[in-house]
Amino acid sequence: MASIEIRNLVKTFTDARGHETRVLDGIDLTLHGETFTSVVGPSGSGKTTLLNIVSGIETHTSGTVTMRSDARASDDAKVGYVFQDPRLLPWRTVMQNLGFVQDVRTGWQERARHYLDLVGLGHLGDRFPAQLSGGQQQRVGIARAFAVEPDVLLMDEPFSHLDAMTSRTLREHLERIWLESRRTVMFVTHDVTEAVQLSDRIVVLAPGGRVHEIIDVDLPRPRRASDPAVAVLQAEVLARFEALEAQAAEARALAAVTA
Amino acid sequence: MTSTVVPTPGTPPPAPAPPPAPASGAGPRRTRSGGSPRWLVSLAAIVTALLAWWLVAAAIGDAIVPSPLAVADRMADIVVTGAALEHFVASIGKILAGFGIAVLVGIPVGFLMGRSAFWTAYFSLPLFVLGNVPGLTYAVFGLVVFGVGATGPVVVSAMVAVPFIAINVAEGVRSVDGHLLDMCRAFDRSPAAVARHLYVPALTTFVFAGVRYGFAMAWKVEALTEVFGASSGVGFMIRRAYQEFQVADMLAWTMLFIVLMVLIERGLALAEKRLFSWRKDLA
Amino acid sequence: MTTTPTLVPAAATTAPPARRRRRSPVDPVQLAAGAAAIATILLGWWAATLAGDRVPSLGETVDRLGSEQALGELWGNLAISMNRFVLGLVVALVVGAALGVLMGLSRIADHALADLTMAGLAAPAVIWALLTTMWFGFGWLTPVTTVFLAALPFVMVNIAGAVRAVPADLVLMARAFGVSRTDVLRHIIAPAVAGSTVAAVRFAIMSAWNGLLLAEWFGSTSGVGWRSRYWYDANQLDGFLAWVVVFVVFLVVVDQLVLGPVERRVTRWRTA
Numbered sequence: 118m119a120s121i122e123i124r125n126l127v128k129t130f131t132d133a134r135g136h137e138t139r140v141l142d143g144i145d146l147t148l149h150g151e152t153f154t155s156v157v158g159p160s161g162s163g164k165t166t167l168l169n170i171v172s173g174i175e176t177h178t179s180g181t182v183t184m185r186s187d188a189r190a191s192d193d194a195k196v197g198y199v200f201q202d203p204r205l206l207p208w209r210t211v212m213q214n215l216g217f218v219q220d221v222r223t224g225w226q227e228r229a230r231h232y233l234d235l236v237g238l239g240h241l242g243d244r245f246p247a248q249l250s251g252g253q254q255q256r257v258g259i260a261r262a263f264a265v266e267p268d269v270l271l272m273d274e275p276f277s278h279l280d281a282m283t284s285r286t287l288r289e290h291l292e293r294i295w296l297e298s299r300r301t302v303m304f305v306t307h308d309v310t311e312a313v314q315l316s317d318r319i320v321v322l323a324p325g326g327r328v329h330e331i332i333d334v335d336l337p338r339p340r341r342a343s344d345p346a347v348a349v350l351q352a353e354v355l356a357r358f359e360a361l362e363a364q365a366a367e368a369r370a371l372a373a374v375t376a
Numbered sequence: 377m378t379s380t381v382v383p384t385p386g387t388p389p390p391a392p393a394p395p396p397a398p399a400s401g402a403g404p405r406r407t408r409s410g411g412s413p414r415w416l417v418s419l420a421a422i423v424t425a426l427l428a429w430w431l432v433a434a435a436i437g438d439a440i441v442p443s444p445l446a447v448a449d450r451m452a453d454i455v456v457t458g459a460a461l462e463h464f465v466a467s468i469g470k471i472l473a474g475f476g477i478a479v480l481v482g483i484p485v486g487f488l489m490g491r492s493a494f495w496t497a498y499f500s501l502p503l504f505v506l507g508n509v510p511g512l513t514y515a516v517f518g519l520v521v522f523g524v525g526a527t528g529p530v531v532v533s534a535m536v537a538v539p540f541i542a543i544n545v546a547e548g549v550r551s552v553d554g555h556l557l558d559m560c561r562a563f564d565r566s567p568a569a570v571a572r573h574l575y576v577p578a579l580t581t582f583v584f585a586g587v588r589y590g591f592a593m594a595w596k597v598e599a600l601t602e603v604f605g606a607s608s609g610v611g612f613m614i615r616r617a618y619q620e621f622q623v624a625d626m627l628a629w630t631m632l633f634i635v636l637m638v639l640i641e642r643g644l645a646l647a648e649k650r651l652f653s654w655r656k657d658l659a
Numbered sequence: 660m661t662t663t664p665t666l667v668p669a670a671a672t673t674a675p676p677a678r679r680r681r682r683s684p685v686d687p688v689q690l691a692a693g694a695a696a697i698a699t700i701l702l703g704w705w706a707a708t709l710a711g712d713r714v715p716s717l718g719e720t721v722d723r724l725g726s727e728q729a730l731g732e733l734w735g736n737l738a739i740s741m742n743r744f745v746l747g748l749v750v751a752l753v754v755g756a757a758l759g760v761l762m763g764l765s766r767i768a769d770h771a772l773a774d775l776t777m778a779g780l781a782a783p784a785v786i787w788a789l790l791t792t793m794w795f796g797f798g799w800l801t802p803v804t805t806v807f808l809a810a811l812p813f814v815m816v817n818i819a820g821a822v823r824a825v826p827a828d829l830v831l832m833a834r835a836f837g838v839s840r841t842d843v844l845r846h847i848i849a850p851a852v853a854g855s856t857v858a859a860v861r862f863a864i865m866s867a868w869n870g871l872l873l874a875e876w877f878g879s880t881s882g883v884g885w886r887s888r889y890w891y892d893a894n895q896l897d898g899f900l901a902w903v904v905v906f907v908v909f910l911v912v913v914d915q916l917v918l919g920p921v922e923r924r925v926t927r928w929r930t931a
Contacts, residue, residue, distance in 0.1 A: 172835045198835035204828055208850040208928040217846055218836040245928045265836065414770045421771035440793060497692030502700060508865055508910050511784065512872045512884070513903050516891060520713060596783040600873075603785055611785075618789050630786045637781045 119186040119194050119268030119301050121148040121171060126180035128166055128326070140166050141326035143180070148269075151299040155312035158322030158329070159362045164305045165273055167322070171303060172196055172271050186268040195220075197262030197300075199272040203254035205246040205261075212242040215261050225264070232260040235294050252283035256290065263294055270302045277307065285342060288315060292339055309358045310351045314340055319354065324365045330357075442624035450628035459613070460632055467609040470526055471598050474533025475587060482538050483583065486545025496546065507539035511600045519605030529601045529609065533594045540590030541583060548582030549575070581652050588644045595637060715897035723890075723901040732886060737905070740871060740883040743799060747806025748867050752860070754807075755814025759859075762815065763822025772815070779812030784870040792878030802874040802882065809870030810863040817859030821852040850925075857922040864913060872906065 128141040140163045148154050156164045169175040171182055173196070184194035205214045215229040233239045236256040246254055255275060262270055275291075276284040292315060295302065306312050312319045316334055323329040332354060340347055426444050433443035454460045488495040514535065518528025552574055560570045602611025610633050617625035701717065708716045715723075727733045762769045762776075787808045791801040825848050833843045875884025883902060890898025 173837075174831060174835055196835065196837065198832065200828075200832060200835075202828070204832040206829060206846060206850070209846065217842070218833070218838060220837075247928065271835075417767055417770035418774050422774060425775060494688055494692050497689040498696050501693060501696045504915075505700075505907060505911070508914070510869045510872050510906050510910075512869070512876055512887075513906060516899065520896060592781060596781075599783050600785045611783075614786065614789070618793075621793070623790070623793060626786065626789065630782060633783070634778050634781045638777055641781075 119184055120150050121146075121269060121301065121303065122181075122183040122185070123147070123167075123171070124181045124183075126167070126170065126182065127178045128163070128170065128175075129178045139326060141170075141177070144322075144326065144328060146320060146328065148301055148303055150301050152317045153295060153302045153304065153315060154318045154320060155304045155306055155316040156320045156322060157306055157309055157312050157358070159324055159365050160307070161324045161365075162322035163326035164322055166326075168271050168273050168303060168305050171269075172198055184269055194268040195265060197265050197267035197270045199255075199258050199262045199270070199275045201274045201278055203246065203251075203258040205254055205257060207246050210243050210245055211238065211249070211257050214246070214257065215264050218261055218265055220265070228266065229260070229264040232264040232294065233257075235263075235297070236260045236290050252279055252287065255279060255283075256287060259287070259291060259294070263298065263300075266298070267300060270300045272302065272304045274306050276311070284311075288342075291315065296338060309355050313351045313354050314342055314347060321358065321361065323361060324368070329361060332357075440621075440623055442627060446624045447627045447631065450624045451631055454628055454632065463609050463613050464632070464636060466526075467529075467595070467599065467602065467611070470529040470602075470609065471533050471591075471595055473530045474594060474598065475537050475590075477530070477534035478537035478541050478590075479583060479587075481534070482541025482586070483545050483579070485538070486542040486582075487549055489542065489546035490549025499542065503539040503542060506535055511597045514597050515601045515604040518601040522605075524605045524607055526606065526608070528605050529598045529611075532601045533598045536594045536597045537586075537590045540593070541586040544582040544586035544589075545579060548578045551582075552578050584644075584648055584652070588641070588648060591644060592637060592641060599633065713896055715900050719897040720900045720904060723895075723897045724904065727886075727898075727901060733905070736881060736883050736886045739881045740802075740875065743802040743875075743882065744806055744867060744871050747803040747871070748810055748863065750803075751807045751810035751814055751863060751867065755811050755859075755863070756818050756856075759815045759818025760822050762819035769819065776812045776815050779808070780816065784809045784866065785873050787870060788873035788877050791874060795878075797878055797880050801878040802871050802884075805870040805874035806867045810867040813862040813866050814859050817855055817862060818852075821855030821859070824855065825851045854922065854926040857918065857925055861914065861918050861922070864918070865910070868906075868910060 123144050123146040126141050126144040126146075127139070130138045130140050132138070144167065156167060158164050166175060170177045171184075184196075186194040205211075206217060209217065211233070212226070212229060215233070216225060219225040219229075230239060230242065233242060236259055238253060238256055238260065241249065241253070246257070249257070255278075259275065262272075276287055279287065288311065304312070304315060309319075313334060319332040319334060321329040321332065334350065336344075336346055336350065429444050433441050439446075485499060489499055490496075514532045518532045522528040522531065556574055557570070560574065565573075599609070599611040599614070602609040603615045604611075606612040610629055614626055614629050617623075617629065704717055708714045724733070758768075758772065762772055784805065787805045788801075791804045795801045795804065829847050829851075830843060833847060871882075872884040872887075875882040876888045879885045883905060887899050887902035887906075890896070890902065
């Protein structure tokens, strides 16, 4: 599998007037292979920025990010990415969309179809995205990321734009696929209960871009949202999260007054 | 069940891998458009163009390529003597008359089209022809059928504008939300109320859009028709200048025409935004 | 910035007949409507011949067209005009695409060229025809330059719009997955731009054709525009009308039979 090592990662953002904001303030983190790690935090904690840096979409100011893959000799770990919006090429069919992100020209079809089946869309391979619902499009996005059989899977709040029922169904799909392949996953979300349901570890970022705490989730899999054990843990984690948010709100108010 | 683990840097970090390749060009641009403001660049470009023109005119030295100063002089003259006012008013008057006719014809046609696939198919070819017949044909047609005078340009403007109005009205009619109609029925609204509160706002929006898009097209064809057969208006003046080999005059009238058209189009766009801002939010 | 909207009516939405749903590519309703439309036009023409005293009838016009063809004037002039048209158009497409891409990618270029492009869009083609006639006389340069100037602003505006509309989020997605630049170009940028490019070509052709006719009317001794003027000057309106038919048929053929289907094919995915 693959692991991600983040050492002392800093990202500062300078706006047009020269003000510097530290979005990430020295993140030290290791994501081990075959674990599902969620990154949560109140808004302003830099979680999406962290994900973008790991994926290469954004550059960082200092520090290192290393992805080490057992299967590959080169540094280039294969990355799969699921965005908040499906980002499918509207002028290509579902299967063609899955093919677009593959490295190889041939032999990917079977693999792709397998993952499409896993999300329940095996029969819609020839449709255009415009013919699918939002939830179906997002499922295609998930299948696409899995179908490249990446070393590392990065997901940026993939269910935040969907309704509750669809999200619940998709979480089940996601867990089912993940159990099959056990890739290293980094999953950003603002929904703490979702994080508890899906992850092995939850990294909580504080505003200002620091790691506040890391919570291990030791519940057996597969997990059902209706399981009482899951609910208990969710309540606990939510309480700690709310405390953190209250702290952050206080700090903001203080900053506004003293500014 | 939970344990808080603060990750400790255990083994010494490996040799730092090269940072992930920056997404050159594709990454989110953090730089604001810190370049010069829009008006400055525009001005610089226009000044450069004028300068280039001036150099070319000076090099050629013949009145057949007049210098920008000569043209500017003529433009000032035209405006000051009131000739501009007289002829632009004449031209625009004809266009307005033409648009008036186009609206009278276009609304019923558009309404039929919007409600029925048959009428859409029926009108599609004639409207296409009307919208795409070359200006030359219109101009000569106007002259031959109506002779010299104002009627030709008015009729031609109407003919060019009708497709814009009709198609937009059809769009407008189709856009009247079926759900809203159901709501009206559920609340037992009278046909007059439905017309007033549902159809009229939709129609006015689309008629206005038709006017906006059709205006530039109609004016160009109308001006051309004036070149061929009118006794007043911008086209007529351009033609006269051409016959007298007064290139500076031709360019002067053309410049005024362009400036005025751009101003009117901007004005229409602004009006559309103001009057129909509720629509823009939905769109 | 004035945008040039699509005037051409959208493909008619056809309601399938209530009972039998025929799978034929030609919808009977559309065919009937089209035939009715043509019938109305011909009826209107016939009424005009009665009402006006100079309007030639359909029969006379067709006769004249036949005799032009017999004289060799029909295809000869058409060929000459085509040469000029294609030459001016190709140059306008190449230059316009280059400038349009520049405007789409660079804000500075956009600011710099926007006003000139707008002026170009607003200028009536007749002025180009008249000016080039004065400057270049009766040679081929007059019509070709007019075609170029008439088409150029339309190409620039539409291509710039197309380039600006390339969906950045899709490009980001591709980069996240490590897709190569050529694949991004081929599968994202090209399809995104294709639809607008066809629209650009359509508008350019309309404007260019208009410009060509005017330039040949005022300043040529051959070609479609010149020949129609010949009949007009001779006060033979059936001749003039015969050539109007040629103008219109050309446009209909190019737009509906060539460009329309190409555009529909390229934008198939929008309404799939």
